[in-house]
Amino acid sequence: MAQSWWQNAVIYQIYPKSFMDANGDGIGDLQGIISKLDYLQQLGVDALWLSPIYVSPQIDNGYDISDYRQIDQRFGTNADMYALIAAAHQRHLKIVMDLVANHTSDQAVWFQESKKSRHNYFSDFYIWRDPKSDGSEPNNWAANFGGSAWTYVPERQQYYLHYYAKEQPDLNWENPLVRQAIYDMMRFWKAQGVDGWRMDVISSISKDQHFTDYPDKLNRPYVLSDQNNGPRLHEFIQEMNREVLAPFNMMSVGEAPGATAANVRKFVDPERKELDMVFSFEHMRADRKAGGVNGKWDYDHFDLLKLKDSLTKWQDNLRDHGWNALYFENHDRARIVSRWGNDQKYRYQSATAFATVLHGMQGTPFVYQGEEIGMTNATFALADYEDIEITTNYRQYVEQDQTMTATEFLAAAQKLSRDHARTPMQWDTSANAGFTIGRPWFQLNPNYRQINVATDRQQHASIFKYYQQLIQLRHQFPILTTGRYQLELPTDQQLFVYRRVTAEQSWLIVANLSAQIVPITRLAELVTTEFVFKLKNNTHRCALDENIQPYEAFILELI
Numbered sequence: 001m002a003q004s005w006w007q008n009a010v011i012y013q014i015y016p017k018s019f020m021d022a023n024g025d026g027i028g029d030l031q032g033i034i035s036k037l038d039y040l041q042q043l044g045v046d047a048l049w050l051s052p053i054y055v056s057p058q059i060d061n062g063y064d065i066s067d068y069r070q071i072d073q074r075f076g077t078n079a080d081m082y083a084l085i086a087a088a089h090q091r092h093l094k095i096v097m098d099l100v101a102n103h104t105s106d107q108a109v110w111f112q113e114s115k116k117s118r119h120n121y122f123s124d125f126y127i128w129r130d131p132k133s134d135g136s137e138p139n140n141w142a143a144n145f146g147g148s149a150w151t152y153v154p155e156r157q158q159y160y161l162h163y164y165a166k167e168q169p170d171l172n173w174e175n176p177l178v179r180q181a182i183y184d185m186m187r188f189w190k191a192q193g194v195d196g197w198r199m200d201v202i203s204s205i206s207k208d209q210h211f212t213d214y215p216d217k218l219n220r221p222y223v224l225s226d227q228n229n230g231p232r233l234h235e236f237i238q239e240m241n242r243e244v245l246a247p248f249n250m251m252s253v254g255e256a257p258g259a260t261a262a263n264v265r266k267f268v269d270p271e272r273k274e275l276d277m278v279f280s281f282e283h284m285r286a287d288r289k290a291g292g293v294n295g296k297w298d299y300d301h302f303d304l305l306k307l308k309d310s311l312t313k314w315q316d317n318l319r320d321h322g323w324n325a326l327y328f329e330n331h332d333r334a335r336i337v338s339r340w341g342n343d344q345k346y347r348y349q350s351a352t353a354f355a356t357v358l359h360g361m362q363g364t365p366f367v368y369q370g371e372e373i374g375m376t377n378a379t380f381a382l383a384d385y386e387d388i389e390i391t392t393n394y395r396q397y398v399e400q401d402q403t404m405t406a407t408e409f410l411a412a413a414q415k416l417s418r419d420h421a422r423t424p425m426q427w428d429t430s431a432n433a434g435f436t437i438g439r440p441w442f443q444l445n446p447n448y449r450q451i452n453v454a455t456d457r458q459q460h461a462s463i464f465k466y467y468q469q470l471i472q473l474r475h476q477f478p479i480l481t482t483g484r485y486q487l488e489l490p491t492d493q494q495l496f497v498y499r500r501v502t503a504e505q506s507w508l509i510v511a512n513l514s515a516q517i518v519p520i521t522r523l524a525e526l527v528t529t530e531f532v533f534k535l536k537n538n539t540h541r542c543a544l545d546e547n548i549q550p551y552e553a554f555i556l557e558l559i
Contacts (some may be wrong), residue, residue, distance in 0.1 A: 064104070
């Protein structure tokens, strides 16, 4: 069976606001991206995924869209977007846009009309419910950013549902007019040359129409529970596939918080005709305390066994039944070298070790801007954070529920906050890291004078050059696309080791994901033949006669 382009691709995610500013206003823009296309081509990636660039009040950094067909003036114009698409295609780079179809901005015309009355064309574009007899919310559902998931509108004398900020009302996918409006917007962008979609919280679009209270043992006013995998979810995605994805050959990768290794085939098995890939959240919980009440902020030490178990389940369950989307970093995830690695003594080693583990697996690797030079978390005070998630969650867990102290919350934020991924891209040692000649919209990580593209590319131990080699391996050797995955040493606390195997070849991927030296003898029973190094992050290694150094990684072809 012929491979689709995205199965042989490495996709690079751009957070436009923080990537490159061409006009000096301190905000990254489309012309800035165009100016860096040669850089991205040199890296070797095949496609660019752009986080939202549509007109937006920016309550949630563009994930609150008020006009799906217009580029926000912060980023440029529609003409700039069309120029970017054309310039990317000239360099054989495909363009993937962000589809935010679970909710819009409350400034969208659809919502502005919908809240006016119960009897107009847009009245049922959103999810409205009457108050309880005492005037309170229809149920006890909590929003992800804290507080109730319902907000009252006097004009309609009803509440509307919002899984996120109150400025992000959820669309009513039960209404066929809503679905057709979304599909028509997708066709519009396909007509401009867009090649695919990353779909924001796509597993949330179907709601249980009973809207019953969530169970609560803690007597809280609002309860956050699983908002995913509603009763008509797969029906809606299959309809989208028939209407847009299949006819126009558009790649799709869904952000699916409710997807597990057990149910993921429902989303991506080709026979079901839904999505090409989904982003899993399971493996990113390898540092979360079990059973905590503070959501993502219940931070624990990194557990390699949890990571191996999760990634292996996804590799095994999707073999011949779908395709993996491989990532450690994105706009919602902190920097992996700071979160799970060592961003001081072993920054180069840990950045390349985690990259080796990821890119050696079956699936499509996603590289987030700055990951290819080992950008790190910043050391922010609480007042420095910009993300709405920080301010609302602090209010809920520290001030209201008092399930965390301010010190505990800040410690978790310094490991996990989304803002760490949103500091401006570090291009060189000049003022503002070469990101802008103006005042940056968000402060830079102060370490940009040491960690930046220009400096890294001059290093003997260059993370950028290592990424180039990883990407070249995927393009050159089909074993990384088609080979079977087989986990080795599943209970080893330091080593992540697995094979990729075809009828003709066997490769062994080895990474020490710890700061300890590991005896080389642990590999003795796995390497019993001749071998050649396909890649290594320790240039001094020429054989398997010395112990494995902290965060050392290599790929062997067994002969």
